[in-house]
Amino acid sequence: MTDQPTLPKTDKIILSLRNVGVRYKRRGNLFRKVTYYQALRGIDLDIRRGETIGIIGRNGAGKSTLLRVLAGIIEPDEGEIINHGVTVSLLALQVGFDGNLSGRDNAIFSGMLLGYSRSQVEGNLEAITEFSELGDFMTEPVRTYSTGMRARLGFAVAMFMTPDVLLLDEVLSVGDKGFRQKAEKEMLRKIHSEQTVVLVSHSESQISKLCDRTVAL
Ligand SMILES: Nc1ncnc2c1ncn2[C@@H]1O[C@H](COP(=O)(O)OP(=O)(O)OP(=O)(O)O)[C@@H](O)[C@H]1O
Numbered sequence: 001m002t003d004q005p006t007l008p009k010t011d012k013i014i015l016s017l018r019n020v021g022v023r024y025k026r027r028g029n030l031f032r033k034v035t036y037y038q039a040l041r042g043i044d045l046d047i048r049r050g051e052t053i054g055i056i057g058r059n060g061a062g063k064s065t066l067l068r069v070l071a072g073i074i075e076p077d078e079g080e081i082i083n084h085g086v087t088v089s090l091l092a093l094q095v096g097f098d099g100n101l102s103g104r105d106n107a108i109f110s111g112m113l114l115g116y117s118r119s120q121v122e123g124n125l126e127a128i129t130e131f132s133e134l135g136d137f138m139t140e141p142v143r144t145y146s147t148g149m150r151a152r153l154g155f156a157v158a159m160f161m162t163p164d165v166l167l168l169d170e171v172l173s174v175g176d177k178g179f180r181q182k183a184e185k186e187m188l189r190k191i192h193s194e195q196t197v198v199l200v201s202h203s204e205s206q207i208s209k210l211c212d213r214t215v216a217l
Contacts, residue, residue: 014086014196015047015070015165021078022065039065043079045215047165050194054207057217063200064092066217067167070198086164086196089114091154091171099143103134103153106142110157124160131186132156133179148175159186165196172199172206184210 020043028034040062047053047070055063068074069081071090096113097106107128111121129138132152142150155171172183187210191197201207207214 012049013046014049014084016082017043017045019044019079020069020076020081022069022074023077047196050196052191052197052199052211054211054214055198055200055217056207056214061217063217064169067169067198067200071167087115088165088167089161089163090167091158092169097142097150100141102140103138103142107153107157111161114161114163116161128156128160131159151175152179155183162195168197168199170200172201173203
């Protein structure tokens with residue numbers, strides 16, 4: 001929540017990948033054998049408290065896969081991930097919301113998935129609603145939202161949660177121009193408040209504006 005300060009910026013390494021590889025299984029059928037696709041290979045990365053890292057690479061380079069490994073959603077097939085006792089949360093727009101639930105309930109569940117209590121999230125609901133600019137739509141089912149509206153809800157939830165490491169998958173590239181500017185401004189505030197952020201973006205200008213360093217896949 002906003003009232004929980006993030007850990008201070010130091011040179012301390014809080015999350016590491018060592019020689020990480022991930023393979024996806026491609027299902028076979030009558031005409032095709034099961035095959036494996038190597039999405040990541042030999043990835044070494046040290047994330048230091050307070051830094052903002054941009055992940056870049058062409059489509060299919062493995063950027064989302066890397067974030068999923070960092071978030072602990074998938075386990076690497078090779079190498080290891082070393083977490084030095086930090087909480088990590090992934091915000092990606094394609095996943096996470098239940099279309100049949102209202103924006104409000106989705107915000108509450110997303111916050112709880114990020115490790116907060118129901119009352120902690122409820123305490124921030126007004127601020128989340130205001131930031132998302134969803135107004136009365138907060139009580140409507142998310143399936144009735146446009147992509148941009150979903151993006152605004154996801155982004156607003158993430159902005160009011162402060163895991164030690166916040167992973168953002170292409171969340172700054174959606175929404176209209178006005179919201180994008182607001183989202184970037186809020187991200188900059190977070191970055192300066194020493195939140196550790198790993199950000200995937202196809203926008204070079206965004207990466208150079210927001211990140212301390214980049215990792216190219
Ligand atoms: N669940 C899955 N099963 C099989 N293959 C997958 C799966 N998820 C990703 N892949 C494959 O792994 C590769 C890396 O995917 P990933 O989504 O990590 O790339 P990306 O760099 O984020 O791409 P983009 O820029 O298009 O979002 C791609 O070739 C993709 O087809």
